[in-house]
Amino acid sequence: MNNREIIVVDDNSSMRLGMVESLRRDGYVVREFDKGSDALAAFRQRTAPVVITDLKMNPITGLDVLREIKQLSPQTEIMVVSAFGTVDTAVEAMQLGAADFMTKPFSAEELRFRVGRLCEKIDNAKALAKLQEEYTVLQHEVFKPYEKMIGQSTLLRQVFELVERVAQEDSTVLIEGESGTGKELIARALHQRSRRKDRPFIKVNCGSLADSLLESELFGHEKGAFTGAVKRKKGRFELADGGTLFLDEIGDISATMQVKLLRALQEKEFERVGGEETISVNVRIISATHRSLTQMVQQEKFREDLFYRLRVIPIQLPPLRERKEDIPLLATHFLNELSGSRHETPKKISSEGMNLLTQYFWPGNIRELQNLMERLWVISDSGEIDEAMIAQHLSGSTGRVAGKFDHLPLEQALEAFEKTMILQAMKKTGQVKNQAAKLLGIPASSLYYKLEKYGLL
Ligand SMILES: Nc1ncnc2c1ncn2[C@@H]1O[C@H](COP(=O)(O)OP(=O)(O)OP(=O)(O)O)[C@@H](O)[C@H]1O
Ligand SMILES: [Mg+2]
Numbered sequence: 001m002n003n004r005e006i007i008v009v010d011d012n013s014s015m016r017l018g019m020v021e022s023l024r025r026d027g028y029v030v031r032e033f034d035k036g037s038d039a040l041a042a043f044r045q046r047t048a049p050v051v052i053t054d055l056k057m058n059p060i061t062g063l064d065v066l067r068e069i070k071q072l073s074p075q076t077e078i079m080v081v082s083a084f085g086t087v088d089t090a091v092e093a094m095q096l097g098a099a100d101f102m103t104k105p106f107s108a109e110e111l112r113f114r115v116g117r118l119c120e121k122i123d124n125a126k127a128l129a130k131l132q133e134e135y136t137v138l139q140h141e142v143f144k145p146y147e148k149m150i151g152q153s154t155l156l157r158q159v160f161e162l163v164e165r166v167a168q169e170d171s172t173v174l175i176e177g178e179s180g181t182g183k184e185l186i187a188r189a190l191h192q193r194s195r196r197k198d199r200p201f202i203k204v205n206c207g208s209l210a211d212s213l214l215e216s217e218l219f220g221h222e223k224g225a226f227t228g229a230v231k232r233k234k235g236r237f238e239l240a241d242g243g244t245l246f247l248d249e250i251g252d253i254s255a256t257m258q259v260k261l262l263r264a265l266q267e268k269e270f271e272r273v274g275g276e277e278t279i280s281v282n283v284r285i286i287s288a289t290h291r292s293l294t295q296m297v298q299q300e301k302f303r304e305d306l307f308y309r310l311r312v313i314p315i316q317l318p319p320l321r322e323r324k325e326d327i328p329l330l331a332t333h334f335l336n337e338l339s340g341s342r343h344e345t346p347k348k349i350s351s352e353g354m355n356l357l358t359q360y361f362w363p364g365n366i367r368e369l370q371n372l373m374e375r376l377w378v379i380s381d382s383g384e385i386d387e388a389m390i391a392q393h394l395s396g397s398t399g400r401v402a403g404k405f406d407h408l409p410l411e412q413a414l415e416a417f418e419k420t421m422i423l424q425a426m427k428k429t430g431q432v433k434n435q436a437a438k439l440l441g442i443p444a445s446s447l448y449y450k451l452e453k454y455g456l457l
Contacts, residue, residue: 008032009039009065010054015104019052022108023115036060040068047073049122050115055082057088061341063096070097075125077118081106149185150333153323159186159315166313167193172265174250174310175288177317180367183288184248186315187264190286191244199243202236207249211257216273219264230261237270241281251291251302252309262306273411285310320362322371329356330366334373335385347380352387377437379428419454422447426456 006028010016012033020032031048033039037060039137043051049071056061062080069076080093083104090101099121149160151190166173167190175183184203191201204217212226220235253261264270269280271330287310297303320327331349339346362368375393376385422439429435437447451457 004050004053005029005048006115007030007039007043007048007064008051008052008447009057010034011057012054015054016250018108019111022111026112026115028115036062036065039065043069043072045171047076049076050118051076052115053078053080055080055093056084063093066093066096066098075122077122079114079118088426128144132434149189151323151326152329153318153325155318155323159317162313162315163189163193164191168195168427169313170194170284172284172310172312173286173315174293175286175315175317176293176314177288177290178363179290180363180365181317181319182366183317184246186285186317187244187246187248187288190274191246191284194244194284196243196284200240201244201246202240203246203248204236206257207247207252211254214253214257215260218261219270219272220275221273222275225272229274232272235270237264237281237283237385238279240283243283245283245285247285249289251289251293251296255303255417258303258306262303262309265306265309313434315353320365321360324358327362327369328354330369331357331373334370335377338374340378345383347377349386349390350384350386353385354393356387356390371441375441376434416453418450419456422450422454422456447453 006023008016008019008023008030009032010019011034016032016034020030023030031042033042034055034203036053039051039053040060051065053062053065057065062082066078066080069078074097077099078097079092079100079103080098081102082089093101099118102110102114139445149156163186173187173190175186177183187203188201191197204214207213209217216225216233216235218237219228220233220238223229223232241448245362247261260270265285269278271278271428293307293311295304297304297307320330328349331354335347335349359370364371372390372393376389379393380389423437425436425439426433429439433447433451434444437444440447442450448457
């Protein structure tokens, strides 16, 4: 901190020498001048972070020096010294941007203190500027391009980079990752950054539909194709024309559907169910799965030819436990979001609590973290969420409670377990059903249904 340059201007040589010697003893590098014009010329050649100038000098006064230097380099800190210390001149100097005003005579001690204070101010300003710069870079790199995607771990950044590189291409992407890792978010990010962004993004959940339904969802059907097909319906392939078709849970489709899908991908054309007309579309295919397709191919549960068609560009989303750095960021983000949407003061997690979150295994990844934060947010009545509370809710969802129902047949055990969970949630939320439903992670309508079923209404 002492290793700094200071310019000293004073036409009184003994005064000047006194200051210069004292400053040099403290380790400053000092350039000294007896005329304002010389000091300014030297400053123009090379600036300095600190300038000390006498006030009464001729023909160029201390205020002239001050004015000029502030114009050349606004961040330079200037101290004006004068034997004629009136309040007026001090005020004027300050208004012109002087950082300090010191009346002569002064002790070496006072000089050291005041110069030290200026240097500290400079250091702080620099540190702040650096922080702001880092923050801006961070915002740009991480937050901006992925409005809702939080994370700065190396693993996630690599994913962002890959997304950036392939979004513009039309190549087929397969997103692999455990449940709740953000596969859908990545699929949407790919679409938003593609040339197709103004065209539709259509999602099909392949895991939740029986074959016949899935086929008509994907390819559409003609009127009368099957019972209930009262009119012609366009399939998702057609709806996605010009845009992106997102095939979620692709690992769950049957062997028959694998063949049909392969054909549509290879030929880029298909027929509606019960139809003759061949329809061709221009869609980009993004698929996702929480299973290991590679393994499924080895076990001959997934067609190899379809696998290669889908996996032109693989994107692997790492589980949360492999990018622990992101956990505090995400937890804070979700809490802030909750407070923001409810216009309430933010809640914080204690540092021990945060440690616990970081150590947890997160089988349900980000979705699980998000749900937990919501639960904690609802339950906690103070501004801080602590370790004990988190521990209770992490373990509450697994293991502990199940033991009580060991002796019952599965069906009854499940019901008893469900009933207990519901009663607990109702108790914790003071019988407020909407909140209890939130706590349980189910829609309020399902809670009502269950309350009725168990005679708890
Ligand atoms: N990096 C992230 N930052 C903020 N929120 C995220 C991030 N990744 C995922 N989420 C949120 O976590 C939840 C789960 O994400 P998403 O649905 O994309 O996961 P998924 O991998 O498709 O899960 P599943 O396999 O269960 O379908 C969503 O609410 C999503 O908004
Ligand atoms: Mg998903």
